[in-house]
Amino acid sequence: MNVTAAGYLYLLSAALFIFGLKRLSSPATARRGNQLAAAGMLLAVVVTLTDRQIVGYTTIIAGLVVGSGVGTVLARRVEMTAMPQLVAAFNGFGGGASALVAAVELLRDPASPLRTLVTIALSALIGAITFSGSFVAYGKLQGIVSGRPVTYPGQRFVDLVIAAATLALGGWLAATGSTTALWSLLGISLLLGVVRVLPIGGADMPVVISFLNSLSGVAASMAGFVIDSNALIISGALVGASGLILTNIMVKAMNRSLGNVLFAAFGGEAAEGGVGAEERTARSATPEDVAITLAYARSVIIVPGYGLAVAQAQHVLRELASALEARGVDVKYAIHPVAGRMPGHMNVLLAEADVPYDQLYDLEDINPEFAHTDVALVVGANDVVNPSAREDPSSPIYGMPILDVDQAEHVIVVKRSLSPGFAGIDNPLFYLDKTMMLFADAKKGLADVVSAIAEL
Amino acid sequence: MAELLIPITVFVLAAFVGFEVITKVPPTLHTPLMSGSNAISGITIIGAIIAAGEDVGAVGAVLGFLAVTFATINVVGGFLVTDRMLEMFKKDRP
Numbered sequence: 307m308n309v310t311a312a313g314y315l316y317l318l319s320a321a322l323f324i325f326g327l328k329r330l331s332s333p334a335t336a337r338r339g340n341q342l343a344a345a346g347m348l349l350a351v352v353v354t355l356t357d358r359q360i361v362g363y364t365t366i367i368a369g370l371v372v373g374s375g376v377g378t379v380l381a382r383r384v385e386m387t388a389m390p391q392l393v394a395a396f397n398g399f400g401g402g403a404s405a406l407v408a409a410v411e412l413l414r415d416p417a418s419p420l421r422t423l424v425t426i427a428l429s430a431l432i433g434a435i436t437f438s439g440s441f442v443a444y445g446k447l448q449g450i451v452s453g454r455p456v457t458y459p460g461q462r463f464v465d466l467v468i469a470a471a472t473l474a475l476g477g478w479l480a481a482t483g484s485t486t487a488l489w490s491l492l493g494i495s496l497l498l499g500v501v502r503v504l505p506i507g508g509a510d511m512p513v514v515i516s517f518l519n520s521l522s523g524v525a526a527s528m529a530g531f532v533i534d535s536n537a538l539i540i541s542g543a544l545v546g547a548s549g550l551i552l553t554n555i556m557v558k559a560m561n562r563s564l565g566n567v568l569f570a571a572f573g574g575e576a577a578e579g580g581v582g583a584e585e586r587t588a589r590s591a592t593p594e595d596v597a598i599t600l601a602y603a604r605s606v607i608i609v610p611g612y613g614l615a616v617a618q619a620q621h622v623l624r625e626l627a628s629a630l631e632a633r634g635v636d637v638k639y640a641i642h643p644v645a646g647r648m649p650g651h652m653n654v655l656l657a658e659a660d661v662p663y664d665q666l667y668d669l670e671d672i673n674p675e676f677a678h679t680d681v682a683l684v685v686g687a688n689d690v691v692n693p694s695a696r697e698d699p700s701s702p703i704y705g706m707p708i709l710d711v712d713q714a715e716h717v718i719v720v721k722r723s724l725s726p727g728f729a730g731i732d733n734p735l736f737y738l739d740k741t742m743m744l745f746a747d748a749k750k751g752l753a754d755v756v757s758a759i760a761e762l
Numbered sequence: 763m764a765e766l767l768i769p770i771t772v773f774v775l776a777a778f779v780g781f782e783v784i785t786k787v788p789p790t791l792h793t794p795l796m797s798g799s800n801a802i803s804g805i806t807i808i809g810a811i812i813a814a815g816e817d818v819g820a821v822g823a824v825l826g827f828l829a830v831t832f833a834t835i836n837v838v839g840g841f842l843v844t845d846r847m848l849e850m851f852k853k854d855r856p
C-alpha cells in the first residue's frame with residue numbers, strides 16, 4: 307500500500323477512536339463505542355501489516371498470536387473486583403511495548419537525526435517507567451507486594467539521584483545515539499518506576515494507575531514522533547488527556563493533590579485519635595431490627611463501599627433491594643466517586659449483580675435526597691460517609707466530598723467492627739443516636755437481613 | 763527543531779479533543795473508560811509491528827517480538843475486558 311493511502315486509513319482509525327470514546331458518554335451506547343474503537347485498532351493493524359518497511363512476518367505473527375492468547379485469557383478470567391490490577395497490568399504491557407519500539411528503532415539506525423534520538427530517549431524513558439511502575443502497582447493491589455508505603459531514611463535523596471541519572475542518561479542517548487546509553491537508560495528508568503511507586507500506599511494505587519495510564523498514552527505519542535505516525539500521536543494524546551482527567555477526579559474526591567499522592571507516603575501510620583478515646587457507645591443492632599427498620603421505610607438509599615466488594619456481597623445486596631422493592635420501598639444507590647478501588651468500580655460491581663444503572667446516583671445528584679429519606683444503609687463504606695469531612699476542620703479528611711448519610715432519618719451501618727478505614731480516622735457517624743450498627747461480614751449480615759424480611 | 767512543529771501541533775490539538783470528549787463521560791462509566799482508553803494506548807502496536815518486521819539482527823528480533831506481544835496483550839485484553847464490563851450495564855428490566 308502506498309504511504310498516502312496508508313496515511314488516510316490511519317486517520318480513519320484515529321477518527322474511529324474518537325467516535326468510540328464519544329459513545330462512552332452513555333451506558334446505552336458505550337458497548338458499541340468500545341467496539342468501534344476496537345475496529346479502528348484492527349484497521350490500523352491491518353494497514354501496518356502492508357507497510358513496505360516490513361521484510362519478515364514470522365516474528366510479527368508469533369507476537370500477535372502469543373499476545374492475543376494471553377490477553378484473551380486475562381480478560382476472560384479476571385474477577386470484577388480485580389479490575390484495577392488488570393488495568394495496571396495491561397497498562398504496564400503497553401508502556402513496555404513503547405519502550406521496546408524505541409529500542410529497536412535505535413538499533414536499526416544509531417545515526418538517526420537529533421529529533422528522532424530525542425523522541426527515542428523520551429519514549430524509552432516514559433515507557434520503561436510506566437512498565438515497572440504499573441507492575442509494582444499490580445503487585446500492591448494483588449497483595450504480592452506490601453500495600454504499605456515502603457520508606458527508608460534518605461529516600462528523597464536516593465530518588466533524586468536516580469531521577470537525575472535518568473535525565474543525564476536520556477541526554478547522553480539523545481546526543482550520541484549510543485546503544486550503551488540506551489541499555490543504561492532503560493535499566494535506570496525501570497528502577498525509577500519501582501522506587502517511585504513503592505513508597506505509595508495501596509489505597510492510592512488507583513490514582514497511580516490512572517496517572518501511569520496517562521503516561522502510557524504520552525509514551526505512545528512519543529513512539530509516534532519516532533516513527534512519524536499521526537495515528538500514534540493522536541491516540542496517545544487522547545489517552546494522555548483521559549488519564550489526566552481521571553487522575554484529577556480521583557485526587558479531588560480523596561481531598562488530595564497529585565503531588566501529595568505521589569510523594570507523601572500517605573496511609574502508613576494511623577492518625578492519633580484525638581477525640582476517639584472518650585467513652586462513646588455505638589448502638590449494636592440485630593438483623594431482625596435492621597429488617598424491620600428497612601421493611602417499613604418508604605425510601606432507602608444504599609451506600610455501598612469497598613467492604614461490600616471484598617465480601618462479594620453485591621449479589622445478596624441486590625436480593626435485599628429486590629425484597630424491599632417488592633414491599634413497595636423506593637430503593638436508590640448512592641455511589642461515591644472513589645467507591646471501590648478505582649473510579650466507577652462500584653458501578654461495574656453492581657452491574658455484575660444485575661443492578662440497573664438508572665438506580666445508581668452520583669454524589670451531587672443524591673446528596674440533596676438524604677434529608678428526606680427514611681433510611682440510609684451503609685455497607686462496607688467508611689471514610690466516604692464520615693461527617694468529620696464536613697464539620698471538623700482538624701480532621702485529615704476535612705473538605706473531602708462525602709455522602710451526607712447522617713442527614714437521613716435513620717442510618718444503618720453494616721460493618722465488621724468499629725475499626726477506622728484506610729485513612730485511620732475515627733467516624734462519628736457510628737456514634738449518632740440515629741445510627742444502628744450491624745456488626746457482621748457484609749455478605750453474612752445482609753443474608754440474615756434478607757431472611758428476616760422474608761419472615762415479617 | 764522545525765520538523766517537530768507539525769507532529770507537536772497534531773499532539774496538542776488531539777489532547778484538546780481528548781479533554782472535550784472525556785469530560786462528557788459520566789462517572790458511572792469511568793472504569794470502562796479507563797480500561798478502554800488503556801486499550802487505545804495499545805496503538806503503539808503499530809510501532810511494534812514495524813519494529814518486529816525490520817531486519818535488525820537477533821537482539822532486534824527478540825525485542826521486536828516482545829514489543830508485538832506486549833502491545834497485543836494490551837490491545838486485545840483491554841478491548842475484551844471493556845466489552846465484558848459494558849455488556850453488564852443494563853437498564854431496569856420490566
